[in-house]
Amino acid sequence: xxxxxxxxxxxxxxxxxxxxxxxxxxxxxxxxxxxxxxxxxxxxxxxxxxxxxxxxxxxxxxxxxxxxxxxxxxxxxxxxxxxxxxxxxxxxxxxxxxxxxxxxxxxxxxxxxxxxxxxxxxxxxxxxxxxxxxxxxxxxxxxxxxxxxxxxxxxxxxxxxxxxxxxxxxxxxxxxxxxxxxxxxxxxxxxxxxxxxxxxxxxxxxxxxxxxxxxxxxxxxxxxxxxxxxxxxxxxxxxxxxxxxxxxxxxxxxxxxxxxxxxxxxxxxxxxxxxxxxxxxxxxxxxxxxxxxxxxxxxxxxxxxxxxxxxxxxxxxxxxxxxxxxxxxxxxxxxxxxxxxxxxxxxxxxxxxxxxxxxxxxxxxxxxxxxxxxxxxxxxxxxxxxxxx
Amino acid sequence: xxxxxxxxxxxxxxxxxxxxxxxxxxxxxxxxxxxxxxxxxxxxxxxxxxxxxxxxxxxxxxxxxxxxxxxx
Numbered sequence: 001x002x003x004x005x006x007x008x009x010x011x012x013x014x015x016x017x018x019x020x021x022x023x024x025x026x027x028x029x030x031x032x033x034x035x036x037x038x039x040x041x042x043x044x045x046x047x048x049x050x051x052x053x054x055x056x057x058x059x060x061x062x063x064x065x066x067x068x069x070x071x072x073x074x075x076x077x078x079x080x081x082x083x084x085x086x087x088x089x090x091x092x093x094x095x096x097x098x099x100x101x102x103x104x105x106x107x108x109x110x111x112x113x114x115x116x117x118x119x120x121x122x123x124x125x126x127x128x129x130x131x132x133x134x135x136x137x138x139x140x141x142x143x144x145x146x147x148x149x150x151x152x153x154x155x156x157x158x159x160x161x162x163x164x165x166x167x168x169x170x171x172x173x174x175x176x177x178x179x180x181x182x183x184x185x186x187x188x189x190x191x192x193x194x195x196x197x198x199x200x201x202x203x204x205x206x207x208x209x210x211x212x213x214x215x216x217x218x219x220x221x222x223x224x225x226x227x228x229x230x231x232x233x234x235x236x237x238x239x240x241x242x243x244x245x246x247x248x249x250x251x252x253x254x255x256x257x258x259x260x261x262x263x264x265x266x267x268x269x270x271x272x273x274x275x276x277x278x279x280x281x282x283x284x285x286x287x288x289x290x291x292x293x294x295x296x297x298x299x300x301x302x303x304x305x306x307x308x309x310x311x312x313x314x315x316x317x318x319x320x321x322x323x324x325x326x327x328x329x330x331x332x333x334x335x336x337x338x339x340x341x342x343x344x345x346x347x348x349x350x351x352x353x354x355x356x357x358x359x360x361x362x363x364x365x366x367x368x369x370x371x372x373x374x375x376x377x378x379x380x381x382x383x384x385x386x387x388x389x
Numbered sequence: 390x391x392x393x394x395x396x397x398x399x400x401x402x403x404x405x406x407x408x409x410x411x412x413x414x415x416x417x418x419x420x421x422x423x424x425x426x427x428x429x430x431x432x433x434x435x436x437x438x439x440x441x442x443x444x445x446x447x448x449x450x451x452x453x454x455x456x457x458x459x460x461x
Contacts, residue, residue: 044400051403058410069420077425081433089441092452112451129451229409270413286431288424306424307416330435331428332442349429374440375452389441389452 066308074301074310078349084332087345087355092375093387095126097133102379103160104194104366108149111372115156116385117144123158125170128377128387137168137178146195148204157185157204159192165206167218186216193235198262199242205262207234213250215262227260229267236280241287249290251278257292257302271302273309280324280367284348285331291348293322299336299346313346315353324366329373337364337378343388359386 100120107114113134117123121142125135141162148157150167159165165186168178186192190209197204198215203224207213213227213234232253240247246262257278259269276295283290289303289310297318301311313334320340327334327348334346341362345355362381369376375389436442440450448454 044397048400048403051400051407055403055407055410058407058414062410062414065414065418069418071420072422072425074421074425074428077422078429081429084442266412267409268412269416284428284431285435286428288431289428303421303424303428305419305427306421307418308421310421310425310428328439328441330432330439330442332432332436332439349432369441372440373438374445374450376441387452389450 066306069306070308074349075351081349083350084347084354089345089355089357089388091359091386092389093128093131095128095131095385095387096383097124097126097136098122098383098385100383101362101381102365102383102385103143103145104147104158105368105377105379105385106147106149106156107368107370107377108153109151109371110153111370111374113149113153114377114385115147115149115158116366116379117147117158117160118383119143123147123156123168125156126385128375135170135178137182139166143191146192146206148195148197150197150201151199152201155201157195157197159186159195159206161191163188163191163208163210165192165195165204165216167204183218183221185218185221186214187221188212188214190233193233194237196237196239198239205237205239205248207237207250209233211252213237213248213260225262225265227258227265227267229258229260229270230254230256235277238281238283238290240283241285243287249281249283251281251292251294253277255294257281257290259290259304269304269307271309273300274298276321279322282326285327285329291325291327291334293325293336295321297321297338299325299334301334301348311348311351313344313351313353318344323364324368324378326367326369326376328369328376335367335369335376337367339363341380341382343367343378357388360384 098118100118102118105116112129114126114128121139123137143161144158145160155167155169157167164184167183169181186206188208188210194207204216211230215225230252234250234252237250249259251257255274257271258267261268274294278292278294280293291301293299298314300309303310320338322336324337334348336344341360343357347354360380360382364378364380366379375387377387379385
């Protein structure tokens with residue numbers, strides 16, 4: 001009896017051959033080692049091998065096509081550009097208040113407010129000019145790895161080990177309990193690694209340790225689109241600047257950076273040149289390229305129209321991973337926060353390091369340039385945030 | 390028996406992978422020289438507005454001002 005049931009289940013999985021087996025299944029149910037089954041298995045294995053060869057061929061073809069257009073290096077094109085002078089960037093504000101590692105931060109569009117989240121479960125909204133705390137929320141979980149400010153400035157989103165992304169409307173009344181108005185929007189099956197509102201308060205894009213990204217409607221909590229393709233945890237994402245259309249880039253533990261079409265859910269381009277986890281991805285301000293930061297201690301620049309990596313920002317002396325990257329307003333400077341507590345500033349065009357900034361007393365875990373490019377903020381495992389200008 | 394089950398899910402995964410690779414291979418590409426020139430042009434065109442790059446007139450970067458002067 002048990003054998004018959006097992007055979008039935010097996011046959012129904014092979015949908016391609018279902019028609020063949022439905023009529024003959026009774027006859028062959030008695031013998032598990034039927035000649036038909038053996039033939040079937042051989043056929044499947046042959047098709048599998050054939051597909052494997054095809055995929056290998058396609059991969060080589062992809063590399064060939066990309067290499068054909070690799071006629072010059074970015075830094076060679078930029079040889080005639082004037083070099084950058086000395087940079088004087090210092091810590092201008094230090095935001096103290098978190099009880100544990102700062103994991104994530106985001107700027108408000110008003111260029112002065114900041115939201116930050118920490119391992120201690122707290123999410124704090126600060127006025128970066130005065131360093132005053134304006135709001136604080138305690139999440140029901142620790143390790144709040146993601147937080148984002150809504151475009152309107154009226155809400156913040158956050159999540160982490162709770163596998164969710166929740167939205168908190170910010171009240172003008174400082175005494176009001178923010179936690180009471182909490183709205184659960186996204187549900188993943190593993191930790192939330194990053195979140196971002198799209199160009200309105202109505203939709204949120206999330207990435208997760210479950211290997212997927214997803215787009216959600218904030219009001220209803222409905223899943224609008226899911227993005228499958230990463231082979232491991234997705235650690236970061238960034239939306240293309242609004243002028244360039246509906247795409248976003250994600251990076252993960254599979255060492256891949258994928259560019260996605262938000263409407264179709266399709267992965268349209270994929271880049272795999274890093275040698276370890278990609279912790280951060282950020283679009284170049286024009287939208288034609290993006291930078292990535294990885295545990296392999298390098299930052300890289302990928303041009304979307306050339307469909308390849310066009311620069312690597314690295315030095316033999318830099319051996320610790322990059323946790324977070326962002327561009328200055330014109331895209332000429334790339335700021336990288338590193339696990340060796342420093343910030344390295346790179347000349348994007350020439351590929352050289354122009355400055356190294358010290359100040360944090362532990363890993364830099366998050367870094368964002370302000371919306372008008374006048375400053376950048378870093379968050380660290382030393383429990384503080386710093387504003388640099 | 391179980392070989393058949395894993396084979397057929399491997400099969401659909403492989404089919405998906407081949408379709409994805411075909412899509413990626415068909416992307417239209419431009420030469421790196423052209424792409425690089427355009428990235429450079431964007432940088433140079435916007436350099437003037439980039440406060441972290443060129444600095445701004447004293448007094449107009451709110452973070453560089455001393456905190457005692459709070460502008461309300």
